[in-house]
Amino acid sequence: MIELPEAFSIAADLRKTILNKKIIHVGGHFTDxxxxxxxxxxxxxNQLLTNKMVTNIVERYFYVEIQIEDYTLWFRDGANLRYCQNQPLPKKSKLLLVFDDGSYLNMTTSMYAAIGSFKTAAGCDHPYYQTELHTIGPLHPDFTYAHFKNLLNEQTLKLSAKAFLATDQRILGVGNGSVQDILFHARLHPKRKMITVNENELKCLYESLITTLKAMIAAHGRDTEKDIFNRSGGYRTLLSKNTYKSPCPVCHHPLCKEQYLGGSIYYCPHCQK
Ligand SMILES: [Zn+2]
Known part of the structure; x- marks a missing residue:
């Protein structure tokens, strides 16, 4: 799933590979x-984007935009992108962009994904897209501790730590995946109610949010996800499907896995209160 670290790593890769290339064909199996x-x-x-150049790549927090002259193509969630050169065209494709040098970018879906295209000047009124445009994301200079604390109100204080961080696009780019290590470093249990979190713990959570996301970006995404060259990200997740069978990296207590709020949660019952 594309979360902030992946949006940034995919965009960086796309800049190196497809920027300034001309699209000669757009295909895919659109029926499913x-x-x-x-x-x-x-x-x-195909009609709208063919014979146009890739003019810009923009990373958002939960998605990536490819600007193709006067059009914008955007994708999010479980969109898997692979860039290939000198290879036969793929059999499975949810979206295929073929470039004039014979290389192509193919998109498939794991779990679910959204792909959209719109005329850039007209904009996109999709509520999800609009929320991203008008919300201060965690890497923005205005996303201070005071701003973070202000996100807590009568409604959000009732939420668990996971729900507070990873639902409703409240913290842009933080979803089911990256929330796990953020909570681990903050030593907070995913089900801990925000109303019980004291000032020191909240400061810790803010610090963990920023430093964990930056570490994930610096390492070109999480090791649970693949980049456009089919390589795993360099950030070694502490709590994920890759690690939960190993002991806690801090106290060596067995880790727990549960289903909670539409995804797995992993935590150390000893370290995370
Ligand atoms: Zn532990």
Missing amino acids: HKFTFYMGDPNQY
């Missing part, structure tokens, strides 16, 4: 709408 949600008619993509 069960797990891939298209915005705008995907059957029109």
Whole structure:
């Protein structure tokens, strides 16, 4: 799933590979709408985007935009991108961009994904897209401790730490995956109610949020996700599907895995109160 570290690493890779390349064909199997949600008619993509240049790549927090002259293509969630050179065209594709040098960018879906295209000047009124544009993300200079603390109100104080951080696009770019290590470093249990979190713990949580996200970006994404060259990210997750069978890296107590709020949570019952 694309969260902040992956949005940044995918965008960095796309800048190196497809920027200033001309699209000569747009394809894909658009009929399976069960797990891939298209915005705008995907059957029109070829007509709208072919013979145009990739003019810019923009990383957001939960998604990536490819600007193709007067159009913007965006994708998020479980969109898996792979860039290939000198290889036959793929059989499975939710979106395929073929470039004039013979290379291509192919998108498939794991779990679910959304892909959209819109005329840049007209903008995109999708609520998810609009929320991202108008919310101060965790890497923005205005995302201070005071700003973070202000996100707590009568409603959000009732939430668990995981729900507070990783639902409703409250903290842009933080989802089911990156929230695990953020909470581990803050020594907070994912189900801990925010109303019980004291000032020191809240400061710790803020510090952990910023430093963990920066570490994930610096390492080119998490090791649970793949980049566009099919390589795992360099950030070694402490709590994830890769590690939960190992003991806690701090106290060596066995880690726990549970289903909670639409995804797995991993935690150390000893370190995370
Ligand atoms: Zn522990």
